[in-house]
Amino acid sequence: MAATLSRLAPMPRFLLSLLLLLLASAAQAAMTIEIIGGAARKIPVAVLPFSMAQPGWLNPADVVTSDLSRSGYFRLLDTRDAGPLDDPRNVPLPAWKGKGADAVVLGQVLPAANGKVEVRFWLLDAVRQTSLLAMAYTTTPAGLRIAAHRVADAVHEKLLGEPGPYSGRIAYILKRGGRYELQVADADSQNAVTVVSSPEPIISPAWSPDGARLAYVSFEDRKPVVYVQSLADGTRKAVARFRGSNSAPAWSPDGKRLAVALSKDETSQIYLIDLASGVAARFTRGGALDTEPVFSPDGQWLYFTSDRGGSPQIYRAALAGGEIKRVTFEGDYNVSPDLSPDGKTLAFVHRRDGRFLVATKDLASGQTQVLTDTTHDESPSFAANGRMILYATLVGGRGVLATVSVDGRVKQRLTQSGDLREPAWGR
Amino acid sequence: MKHLFWPALLAALLAGCSGAPSKDALIEDRGVKAEPAKPQEAAKPADAAKAAEAKAAELKAADAKAAESKAAEARKAEAAKVQTQALTSAVTEVKPLQTGAATGAVQTHNAAASPLRDPNNPLSKRRLQYDYDSAAIKEEYGAILEAHAKYLKGNKAANVILQGHADERGSREYNLALGQRRSEGVSKALQLLGVPDAQVEAVSLGEEKPLAEGNEEAAWRQNRRVEILYQGE
Known part of the structure; x- marks a missing residue:
């Protein structure tokens, strides 16, 4: 039902999940993930909030941050004070480098034809101040979570040289x-x-x-x-x-x-x-x-x-x-x-x-x-x-x-x- | 003849079972290496030539990934369908299973009528227990198996299912196979006592239906067993 609802109306998926959680009994509690150990040197990454054409949609940055952080290979920098940016030229890379970031992820979610949405994102090298990756996925508003996992996969692959495991x-x-x-x-x-x-x-x-x-x-x-x-x-x-x-x-x-x-x-x-x-x-x-x-x-x-x-x-x-x-x-x-x-x-x-x-x-x-x-x-x-x-x-x-x-x-x-x-x- | 039969049968079954001696492992724990990948290095072979400014151009280039996007889209649609279907109609409800452990609750009003449920009759004894990693039938169960064999030979319409069980340690599937070896041992014993093959089915429930919960030998000992169930029970 949840998937149907969120597909018909551009309803925020995370709100819906929250609602379901509140409605559900204790037995329905979601799984929790605990990280035990991690790589000796974690790559510092800043994932900026994506620029959203519609405020109700799931912001892919939240899922990307959670995926990369959980993997044990990345250290996620605090981006709460960073506003969303939709142009890689406007990212203050020296400032992010100063805060310790090796890489910066930014992106935007735009309306596309037939009620779909386009997720664009860029991966920037904060040290060399170059672009590493620019890609776009088209999905439904309900598919934003899956698209976000694929963004995390792409970032993981670019930075570590092996495919990411997040969209499985x-x-x-x-x-x-x-x-x-x-x-x-x-x-x-x-x-x-x-x-x-x-x-x-x-x-x-x-x-x-x-x-x-x-x-x-x-x-x-x-x-x-x-x-x-x-x-x-x-x-x-x-x-x-x-x-x-x-x-x-x-x-x-x-x-x-x-x-x-x-x-x-x-x-x-x-x-x-x-x-x-x-x-x-x-x-x-x-x-x-x-x-x-x-x-x-x-x-x-x-x-x-x-x-x-x-x-x-x-x-x-x-x-x-x-x-x-x-x-x-x-x-x-x-x-x-x-x-x-x-x-x-x-x-x-x-x-x-x-x-x-x-x-x-x-x-x-x-x-x-x-x-x-x-x-x-x-x-x-x-x-x-x-x-x-x-x-x-x-x-x-x-x-x-x-x-x-x-x-x-x-x-x-x-x-x-x-x-x-x-x-x-x-x- | 009977006195000679049991030791011979036990010897035959024991010979088929090999106890595995416990040995220490020779596995090497390798030291871990430093993480090699860094974004700087990743940038080198990749697209150092690409400038950060080429937003539109790169998005067009990324559109070369359109095929992938389309495939991703199809997968997403499929995933969404799975969730929808599964949330609405995909839950397959199935009926409960009666196991040997539940026989006590089955049709108690027949208790007086059937020798199978008369507590004074050896036919009411339905459980054989086993040593660790062993499918050898203990001698104490000889009389019980003889009683069941006699009953099955005298009641051609009666069928039994022999459910083998293992304790919880190790692989579920390997434990299923171990339980199968136990139930087949009982099946062979019944056949040697003259019961037709068609009246007996040997199966295994592995470690999935323990009699006793608990992570210690007292519980494990109870759980390594074969249960004899008559059809309809």
Whole structure:
């Protein structure tokens, strides 16, 4: 409803959110984000308030400031006394340099045809006094928040040389009031929407490569069954409801196949389901437990967890067939593989001294690094920019979501009333 | 014969289970490097040539990004649609699941009628518990499994679903697989006792339906289990 309203009328999105928050019960409280640590040297940036053609619209500068500040890579300068500017030539760059800024962001929001708005912005180098970037996005007034995330992505990429993570979406399970909700939210945890609500557990949400569908495992029918649900209309289909357990869905990069773990023939083996025909073809064999498959981004390999060597470890098999190779060797418990978008880094959960920790392995060098210092980490999932990993952990006995940068320096925590678990970052 | 059967079955099942010895990890915590990227450096290869004054020109150049903007627009429209749909109609309500833990509340008026619910009958015993990282059936459950096997062989219309469970430590999906190994162990035991395969379905609920909440061994011990549910329960 909120989205419809704000699309029909150019109503301020943040006011509407505020209204919804006030109306909602305590259980509806939004997630809060806590930053734990950050880069050693944060880039000082001043984000000036955008010049707004209509005062009621969401000012993108607020979202850009919040995104960049939360990332741990930037230090945001106070711009409260700075008036909005819509011409980069009028920015007093020496003055901002004097206040310690390395970069200045300014922009404006203008009416465009058909009730749309145009978001223009500039990124200036305060030290060299040059322009680094000038771009424009067209959107609806309701889309200003998403456009602002894209501005933050562009600024992040220009200043750090890697794509920003701010415009992505996340899916996760929220357990509250005895129910399990599969929710989808912006990467900053705003705009959370419940797409499935069930009295029984839901686990393992997985985004289709185009972001239009979610696969997940639901226990509503006395056993685990794999569903694929369209986010556009909420319709869903049981794609694996075989005898025994059906779980651990993972999408092929072309979105045409799902790898799943089925027990229809033998204890937890991996199968490939062709989504058009519904046919499940067996991929692994042998009496060991095989589960948690994930495709490499090039579609050539399947990584999965197996206890075929006596303890759960991550293995790799070519989809074309051939030898299955063990990938992890450190310790006796390495599970839940996920691959970076470039296919070069494996994230997984590693057990050490009874603690479950998020670790990465550089697949070329074999170098392994533990990134977290918590104790019950689960379900690591790479951001689309490949620089951050989203995972679930326990704090004070309660499930929270957390992110860690791949260098282990920048950590954030997302909390909400109720238990959060099973996060997946949309590609 | 029966006296020999159980130890043999247990030995067979135990042999299939490997206990994983705990070893310390050999993972190296790498030192972190200084953050390399700075705006000054970013400016160098990028567009140092571009002057700050070229507002209009650059916006035109940015219009070369029009294709991207259009794509972004499509994505935004789609995202908005998702939110709208999801807020109005996408919530899929599903019916509740009866688990083994809930059997006590099921149709108590039949308690006297069915041997399955007679507390003095071993058939009313529906729960097997397990050691850590083990799917081996403990000897104490032999009589219970024999009673269920006898009942199933005598009641061909009866079906059971065996729900395996694991404790909460570690990966949810791996724990689902561990629970499956436990329920399949019970399924195999029933088949060895002559129960037709078609009357038994082994599934797993992993760590998702704990009997006891708590982050310690006392709770974990209760949660590592297989529940036997008859169809209709």
